[in-house]
Amino acid sequence: MSANALSTNAFPASTFSTSSLSYVDLLNGSGGAVISVSITKAAGTSLLVRASMSARQNAANATITLGVNDGTTDHYVAENRNFATCDVVLAGMTIISGLGAGTFTIKLRIKLDAANQCNFGVDHSAALMVMEIAP
Amino acid sequence: MTINVENKNVAFASSFTTSSTSYVDLLDGPGGAVIDVTIVKTGGAADSNILVQCGACCVQNATTAVVTLGIHDGTTTFDAGRAENYQTAYGLILGAKLFTGLAAGSYTFKIRVKLSAGNQVNFNANHSGFITAMEVAA
Numbered sequence: 001m002s003a004n005a006l007s008t009n010a011f012p013a014s015t016f017s018t019s020s021l022s023y024v025d026l027l028n029g030s031g032g033a034v035i036s037v038s039i040t041k042a043a044g045t046s047l048l049v050r051a052s053m054s055a056r057q058n059a060a061n062a063t064i065t066l067g068v069n070d071g072t073t074d075h076y077v078a079e080n081r082n083f084a085t086c087d088v089v090l091a092g093m094t095i096i097s098g099l100g101a102g103t104f105t106i107k108l109r110i111k112l113d114a115a116n117q118c119n120f121g122v123d124h125s126a127a128l129m130v131m132e133i134a135p
Numbered sequence: 136m137t138i139n140v141e142n143k144n145v146a147f148a149s150s151f152t153t154s155s156t157s158y159v160d161l162l163d164g165p166g167g168a169v170i171d172v173t174i175v176k177t178g179g180a181a182d183s184n185i186l187v188q189c190g191a192c193c194v195q196n197a198t199t200a201v202v203t204l205g206i207h208d209g210t211t212t213f214d215a216g217r218a219e220n221y222q223t224a225y226g227l228i229l230g231a232k233l234f235t236g237l238a239a240g241s242y243t244f245k246i247r248v249k250l251s252a253g254n255q256v257n258f259n260a261n262h263s264g265f266i267t268a269m270e271v272a273a
Contacts, residue, residue: 003138005271007186007233011214050188052229054218087219089227123201123219123251127231129186131271 005131006037010108015121019112023067023074026053026108026120036107041132043101048133049077051108052091053126055118057082062116066090067109068128070099074109087124097135106130139270141174144263151258158205158212158247161191161264171245174268180238183270187215187244190229191264193256195220200254204230205247206266212247235273244268 012029025034041047049068057064057080065079078092096106108128112118120126149164160169176185187206195202203217215230234242246266250256258264 003269003271005184005186005269007231009215009231011217050231052216052231054216054228056219056221086221086224087226089218089229091227091229121219123199123217125214125217125230127188127216127229129188129231 003131003133004039005129006039007129008035008037010035010126012120012122012124015119017117017119018110019117021112021114023109023111026110026126034107035126035128036105037128037130038103038105039130039132040103041099041101044135045132046095046097046135047099048093048095048131049106050093050129051077053120054087054089054124055120056087058085058117058119059115060084063113064088064090064118065111068094069107069109070096070104139174139177140267141172142267143170143172144265145170147258147260147262149260152255153248154250154255156250156252158249161246161248169245170264170266171243172266172268173241173243174270175241176237176239176270178239178270180236182273184273185234185237185242186269186271187234188231189215189246189266190227191258192225192227192262193258195226196223196255196257197253198222201251202226202228202256203249204228206230206232207245207247208234209243
């Protein structure tokens with residue numbers, strides 16, 4: 001038996017930059033597409049989401065937070081704080097419960113802390129996996 | 136309910152080093168074994184897919200250098216994930232790839248690696264790698 005699951009990768013051809021302190025969509029490059037998957041689920045199940053990305057943090061003592069959005073709500077996945085300007089990898093999982101039957105688009109989102117900037121560019125990548133699981 | 140999953144974890148026994156700018160097999164040490172996983176796909180091409188995830192930590196021995204992990208399906212290497220370092224640093228690269236349209240049968244997936252120009256990567260005794268293959272509904 002197999003589970004209902006989908007996955008996507010992103011390898012931006014240009015740099016998406018943001019300094020937003022609230023969640024914004026992670027785009028596949030400047031003006032690029034939202035990084036998302038659309039999955040159809042039954043009632044009474046949950047979604048297991050695995051998200052990861054590499055990126056550059058352009059400030060010292062700064063934090064990037066990686067999240068996912070289910071069409072309504074942002075869900076925290078992972079965060080990383082750096083000692084100096086550096087490249088980082090963020091990765092984690094979350095379970096989204098309470099969704100009814102239907103098709104849901106899950107997308108990657110990020111936010112920064114004050115004075116930080118995130119560059120997601122040509123030398124970085126992201127991955128998103130969504131799997132329907134028992135509640 | 137059970138799911139068809141195969142996994143392999145590797146602790147590098149000694150340093151595997153490469154500067155190749157085209158894909159080479161990621162070995163678990165000099166002259167070592169490839170890091171691969173074999174899964175028997177029970178569903179037909181329209182019934183199921185295979186989701187492969189992989190990762191490895193390493194030392195990136197150059198500034199603003201890029202390490203890319205690929206997944207080889209027996210025929211082709213697909214980009215799975217890449218990461219850059221701001222200066223010589225320890226790094227982690229994660230990747231994933233959904234393989235669709237595969238008929239039922241046995242498939243072996245292995246990790247490959249390539250570098251940007253002027254870079255070198257070391258997978259040392261204090262590092263690890265993994266690859267997981269999972270049959271999922273189409």
